[in-house]
Amino acid sequence: MSTKLLIISSSRILFPDSIETTPGTIEIDKITGKIIKVHSFKASINDYNDQNQFFDVGNNVIMPGVIDAHVHLNEPGRTDWEGFESGTKAAAAGGVTTVIDMPLNSIPPTTNVHNLQEKIRAAQGKCWVDVGFFGGIIPENEEGVKGFKCFLIDSGVEEFPRVNEQDVRKAFEKLQGQNSFVMFHAEMEGNNTNIHQTELKEYYEQIPPKNYEKFLLSRPQSLEVNAISLVIDLAKQYKNIRTHIVHLSASDAIPLIKQAKSDGNNLTVETCFHYLCLTAEEIPNGGTEFKCCPPIREKSNREKLWQALLDGTIDYVVSDHSPCTAELKRFNDKEEERDFIKAWGGISTLQFGLPLLWTEAKNRGVSLNQLTTWLSKNTSKQVGLQDQKGEIKVGFDADLVIWNPEEKFEVTNDIIHFKNKVTPYLGRQIFGVVHKTIVRGKIVYDKNDGGLVNIPYGEFLI
Known part of the structure; x- marks a missing residue:
């Protein structure tokens, strides 16, 4: 059975208009590649059913x-x-x-x-x-x-x-x-x-x-x-x-x-x-x-x-x-x-x-x-x-970088x-190791899982 959602939680997410990072959880529709919900708390895998893909990225920063x-x-x-x-x-x-x-x-x-x-x-x-x-x-x-x-x-x-x-x-x-x-x-x-x-x-x-x-x-x-x-x-x-x-x-x-x-x-x-x-x-x-x-x-x-x-x-x-x-x-x-x-x-x-x-x-x-x-x-x-990319907001493309600035x-x-x-x-x-890169809800790079994926998920913005 294909998973319905990609869910990512972290103790450091940079939401729009936030000067500092805050704990949070991002829910992504894997079919549309859009962010469908954001939460101001760090969820755990127990908060979701088995039909979803869940990542707790710990203290790594999630940014657009x-x-x-x-x-x-x-x-x-x-x-x-x-x-x-x-x-x-x-x-x-x-x-x-x-x-x-x-x-x-x-x-x-x-x-x-x-x-x-x-x-x-x-x-x-x-x-x-x-x-x-x-x-x-x-x-x-x-x-x-x-x-x-x-x-x-x-x-x-x-x-x-x-x-x-x-x-x-x-x-x-x-x-x-x-x-x-x-x-x-x-x-x-x-x-x-x-x-x-x-x-x-x-x-x-x-x-x-x-x-x-x-x-x-x-x-x-x-x-x-x-x-x-x-x-x-x-x-x-x-x-x-x-x-x-x-x-x-x-x-x-x-x-x-x-x-x-x-x-x-x-x-x-x-x-x-x-x-x-x-x-x-x-x-x-x-x-x-x-x-x-x-x-x-x-x-x-x-x-x-x-x-x-x-x-x-x-x-x-x-x-x-x-x-x-x-x-x-x-x-x-x-x-x-x-x-x-x-x-x-x-x-x-x-x-x-x-x-x-x-x-x-x-x-x-x-x-x-x-x-x-x-x-x-x-x-x-x-x-x-600006209405599609560049911020972590509901309705935007789930384009994310997960990295460790320290x-x-x-x-x-x-x-x-x-x-x-x-x-x-x-x-x-230099400081700042990228751990995951996500394009429209698809993981295209995962440092801890072989690096680059084998599928070119990119689309043209015409």
């Missing part, structure tokens, strides 16, 4: 599953970099229950309906968590899905060219009244932003390409300030279109963003785990696994990003999981000779975002309520899932599930 709204799964076309199967398995192992796939670096990119359909066909039967899709804006093409991404600087791949201000304005005119939002990779060249046109040119050219300083100087904060200034101007003019800054790294732009939000502009901002957890000072010569665009900046910059996250200027945190092969990271070269300028810019984080952020956050007095706001609640709003582990190759095990977090000791 992480919604990562910025992931590059690269399929079809670049499946040697990543794929739906390996990427969503990594997500499930890290307590991520929903990922939103970016329109690049797959081939073809998701820049029209036909390419979106091709991507969906490639993902069929390969998803361990729920997957949604963003579309892309490139010159002369603005068809796609509900949210769109564009680059104001070279994207790094030929099939996804940058746009200029005219292209963006044309897209905004077409999107008027469609409840769309447009995401910007917010770096843009302007006066004195090209290193070869500044007084630093001679100094820059003397720096060996293996030194991180050379790459950091090539992507100054002013690139982000230029782009964000344009985005804010667009937000002021096109008030009914939501504008969004992806992967903010430059603290110099925070005052502009804060003022724009204070003025009531329709603007949201994300940053990434690597900007909150890593610093330029710790990146060794040849450490190309740390390269991303925009770059990881100095410790003082990181602290300003944290302050902006804490005061609400930054809305949420994502991985920007952007993997590639070891060869593209120049790992075939001797470590001391790896070229930061030529290496691919992207960091693999998908499986470790929750514990990485928690390890930094707990030292700043951050509550679990704040953590889940940044990782689930606000991201669900951004992608239009338990520590080391990032090692043998536990990594994403395809190319190239990451700056290798060897790092």
Whole structure:
């Protein structure tokens, strides 16, 4: 006889609007995958009949599953970099229950309906968590899905060219009244932003390409300030279109963003785990696994990003999981000779975002309520899932992560599930072990029962 309910009890559940965790029990309909009841007491197996599946997870925390709204799964076309199967398995192992796939670096990119359909066909039967899709804006093409991404600087791949201000304005005119939002990779060249046109040119050219300083100087904060200034101007003019800054790294732009939000502009901002957890000072010569665009900046910059996250200027945190092969990271070269300028810019984080952020956050007095706001609640709003995912509420999808925030582990190759095990977090000791991940009432990862299940339960969020 099939079981009717999945029931989970814990002494620490993070219910909506609760600052602290409280004892509780969650009842889940296994057919619909929805939460049907929540109780403010910790039930026991004796409270239910044998037709139900019951888990007492003890003192482990139950939180809404992480919604990562910025992931590059690269399929079809670049499946040697990543794929739906390996990427969503990594997500499930890290307590991520929903990922939103970016329109690049797959081939073809998701820049029209036909390419979106091709991507969906490639993902069929390969998803361990729920997957949604963003579309892309490139010159002369603005068809796609509900949210769109564009680059104001070279994207790094030929099939996804940058746009200029005219292209963006044309897209905004077409999107008027469609409840769309447009995401910007917010770096843009302007006066004195090209290193070869500044007084630093001679100094820059003397720096060996293996030194991180050379790459950091090539992507100054002013690139982000230029782009964000344009985005804010667009937000002021096109008030009914939501504008969004992806992967903010430059603290110099925070005052502009804060003022724009204070003025009531329709603007949201994300940053990434690597900007909150890593610093330029710790990146060794040849450490190309740390390269991303925009770059990881100095410790003082990181602290300003944290302050902006804490005061609400930054809305949420994502991985920007952007993997590639070891060869593209120049790992075939001797470590001391790896070229930061030529290496691919992207960091693999998908499986470790929750514990990485928690390890930094707990030292700043951050509550679990704040953590889940940044990782689930606000991201669900951004992608239009706020009535379905992101909180533990009756009627919502039973997307849950069950984890121990006090338990520590080391990032090692043998536990990594994403395809190319190239990451700056290798060897790092971090807090927060995921014990179970549940997607719509189905256990997709169980640390104590073989890890990942064999069935891809993920669905498409079209």
